[in-house]
Amino acid sequence: MMPVGLPEEAPERSTMGPMTQQPPSVAGDGSEPGNPDWHIVCADLFKIYKVAQLEVVALRGLDLRIKRGEMLALVGASGSGKSTLLNILAGLDLPSAGSVLVDGRDLLTMEEPERVEYRRRQVGFVWQQAGHNLVPYLSAAQNIELPMVLAGRPRQQVRARTTALLEAIGLSARARSRLEQLSGGEQQRVSIGVALANEPPLLLADEPTGELDTRTADQIFDLFAGLNRRFGVTIVIVTHDEGITDRVPRVALIRDGRIATEIFNAAGAPPGGATDVGRREYTVVDRSGRVQIPRELRDAAGLGSHVQMDLQDGRVTIARAPDADP
16 A cells, blocks of 8 residues: 555756855765755766667756755756656656665665655655545545555654644644545645644645645645744645746755756745845756756747857856867
8 A cells, every 4th residue: 555645656067055055065065965954865866768779867956955844846848857857856766877875875875665654754744635645534634644554653743733734734623624625735734734743854746736726826825834933844846837936945846857957035035936136046067067048048049059168257258169169
């Protein structure tokens, strides 16, 4: 039986936490992979799928570091690799190459029993379809209780944790309601409660608002932020909705299987979104010196397949090579 709340199924780059609004850090400042501040460290991560006679590269040397207790959104178009990365972090899939550490655990070297225990105890997963996390004939409270009962937790602890989670997700008054009596947004709230039932230090959400209207989606994003503050859980949200970029402290934009850009929003930004003043956007440079230049900038600058680079007054400039092919 699949654990309740879970789906069935890098050159290094250091980045300061979202509350400091700092660009990627330099080696020797406490950003090393073994530093206990890092909850997740992905280095030079590759994932290649074989489809018939074809090979599909989902991740291409991806680097990502996430601090303990941080809330981060992974934003990218369909096929960019964001869901593949989430499945790897959940212990549901293995990379083809590279390394991934979660809370000091090397997911690549885990035996299957360790991987099952990791999924049950260390990570909670929220699906796009709330029904994947829920049992339809149980009430909201019973759904949240179930993973704790299966884990063998004492009844008193189960009741106390369920009460706390129902209050945290704003559904204390709907504790006895079954799924058919709950709206889509309420069902997703219960799903989040189920994912947090056994107190995992990491919560992963794959398109959690994909089937919700804009107003309800905003409420769910605000709920994630509140749970992050209240429980100190590390939260990674995958979405294709770029509207989230001003709603979370840190956003990583994934393009062609690599992190291309990161956005940091100011501490204390209102739940409805950060202002432009409190927003910092950085292009990511990995330890091999690779940089992804957005297409709109390449087109605006007339950049072709070759460019000229120069160092001027401490700034690296990139310009079209006049004698190169477009």
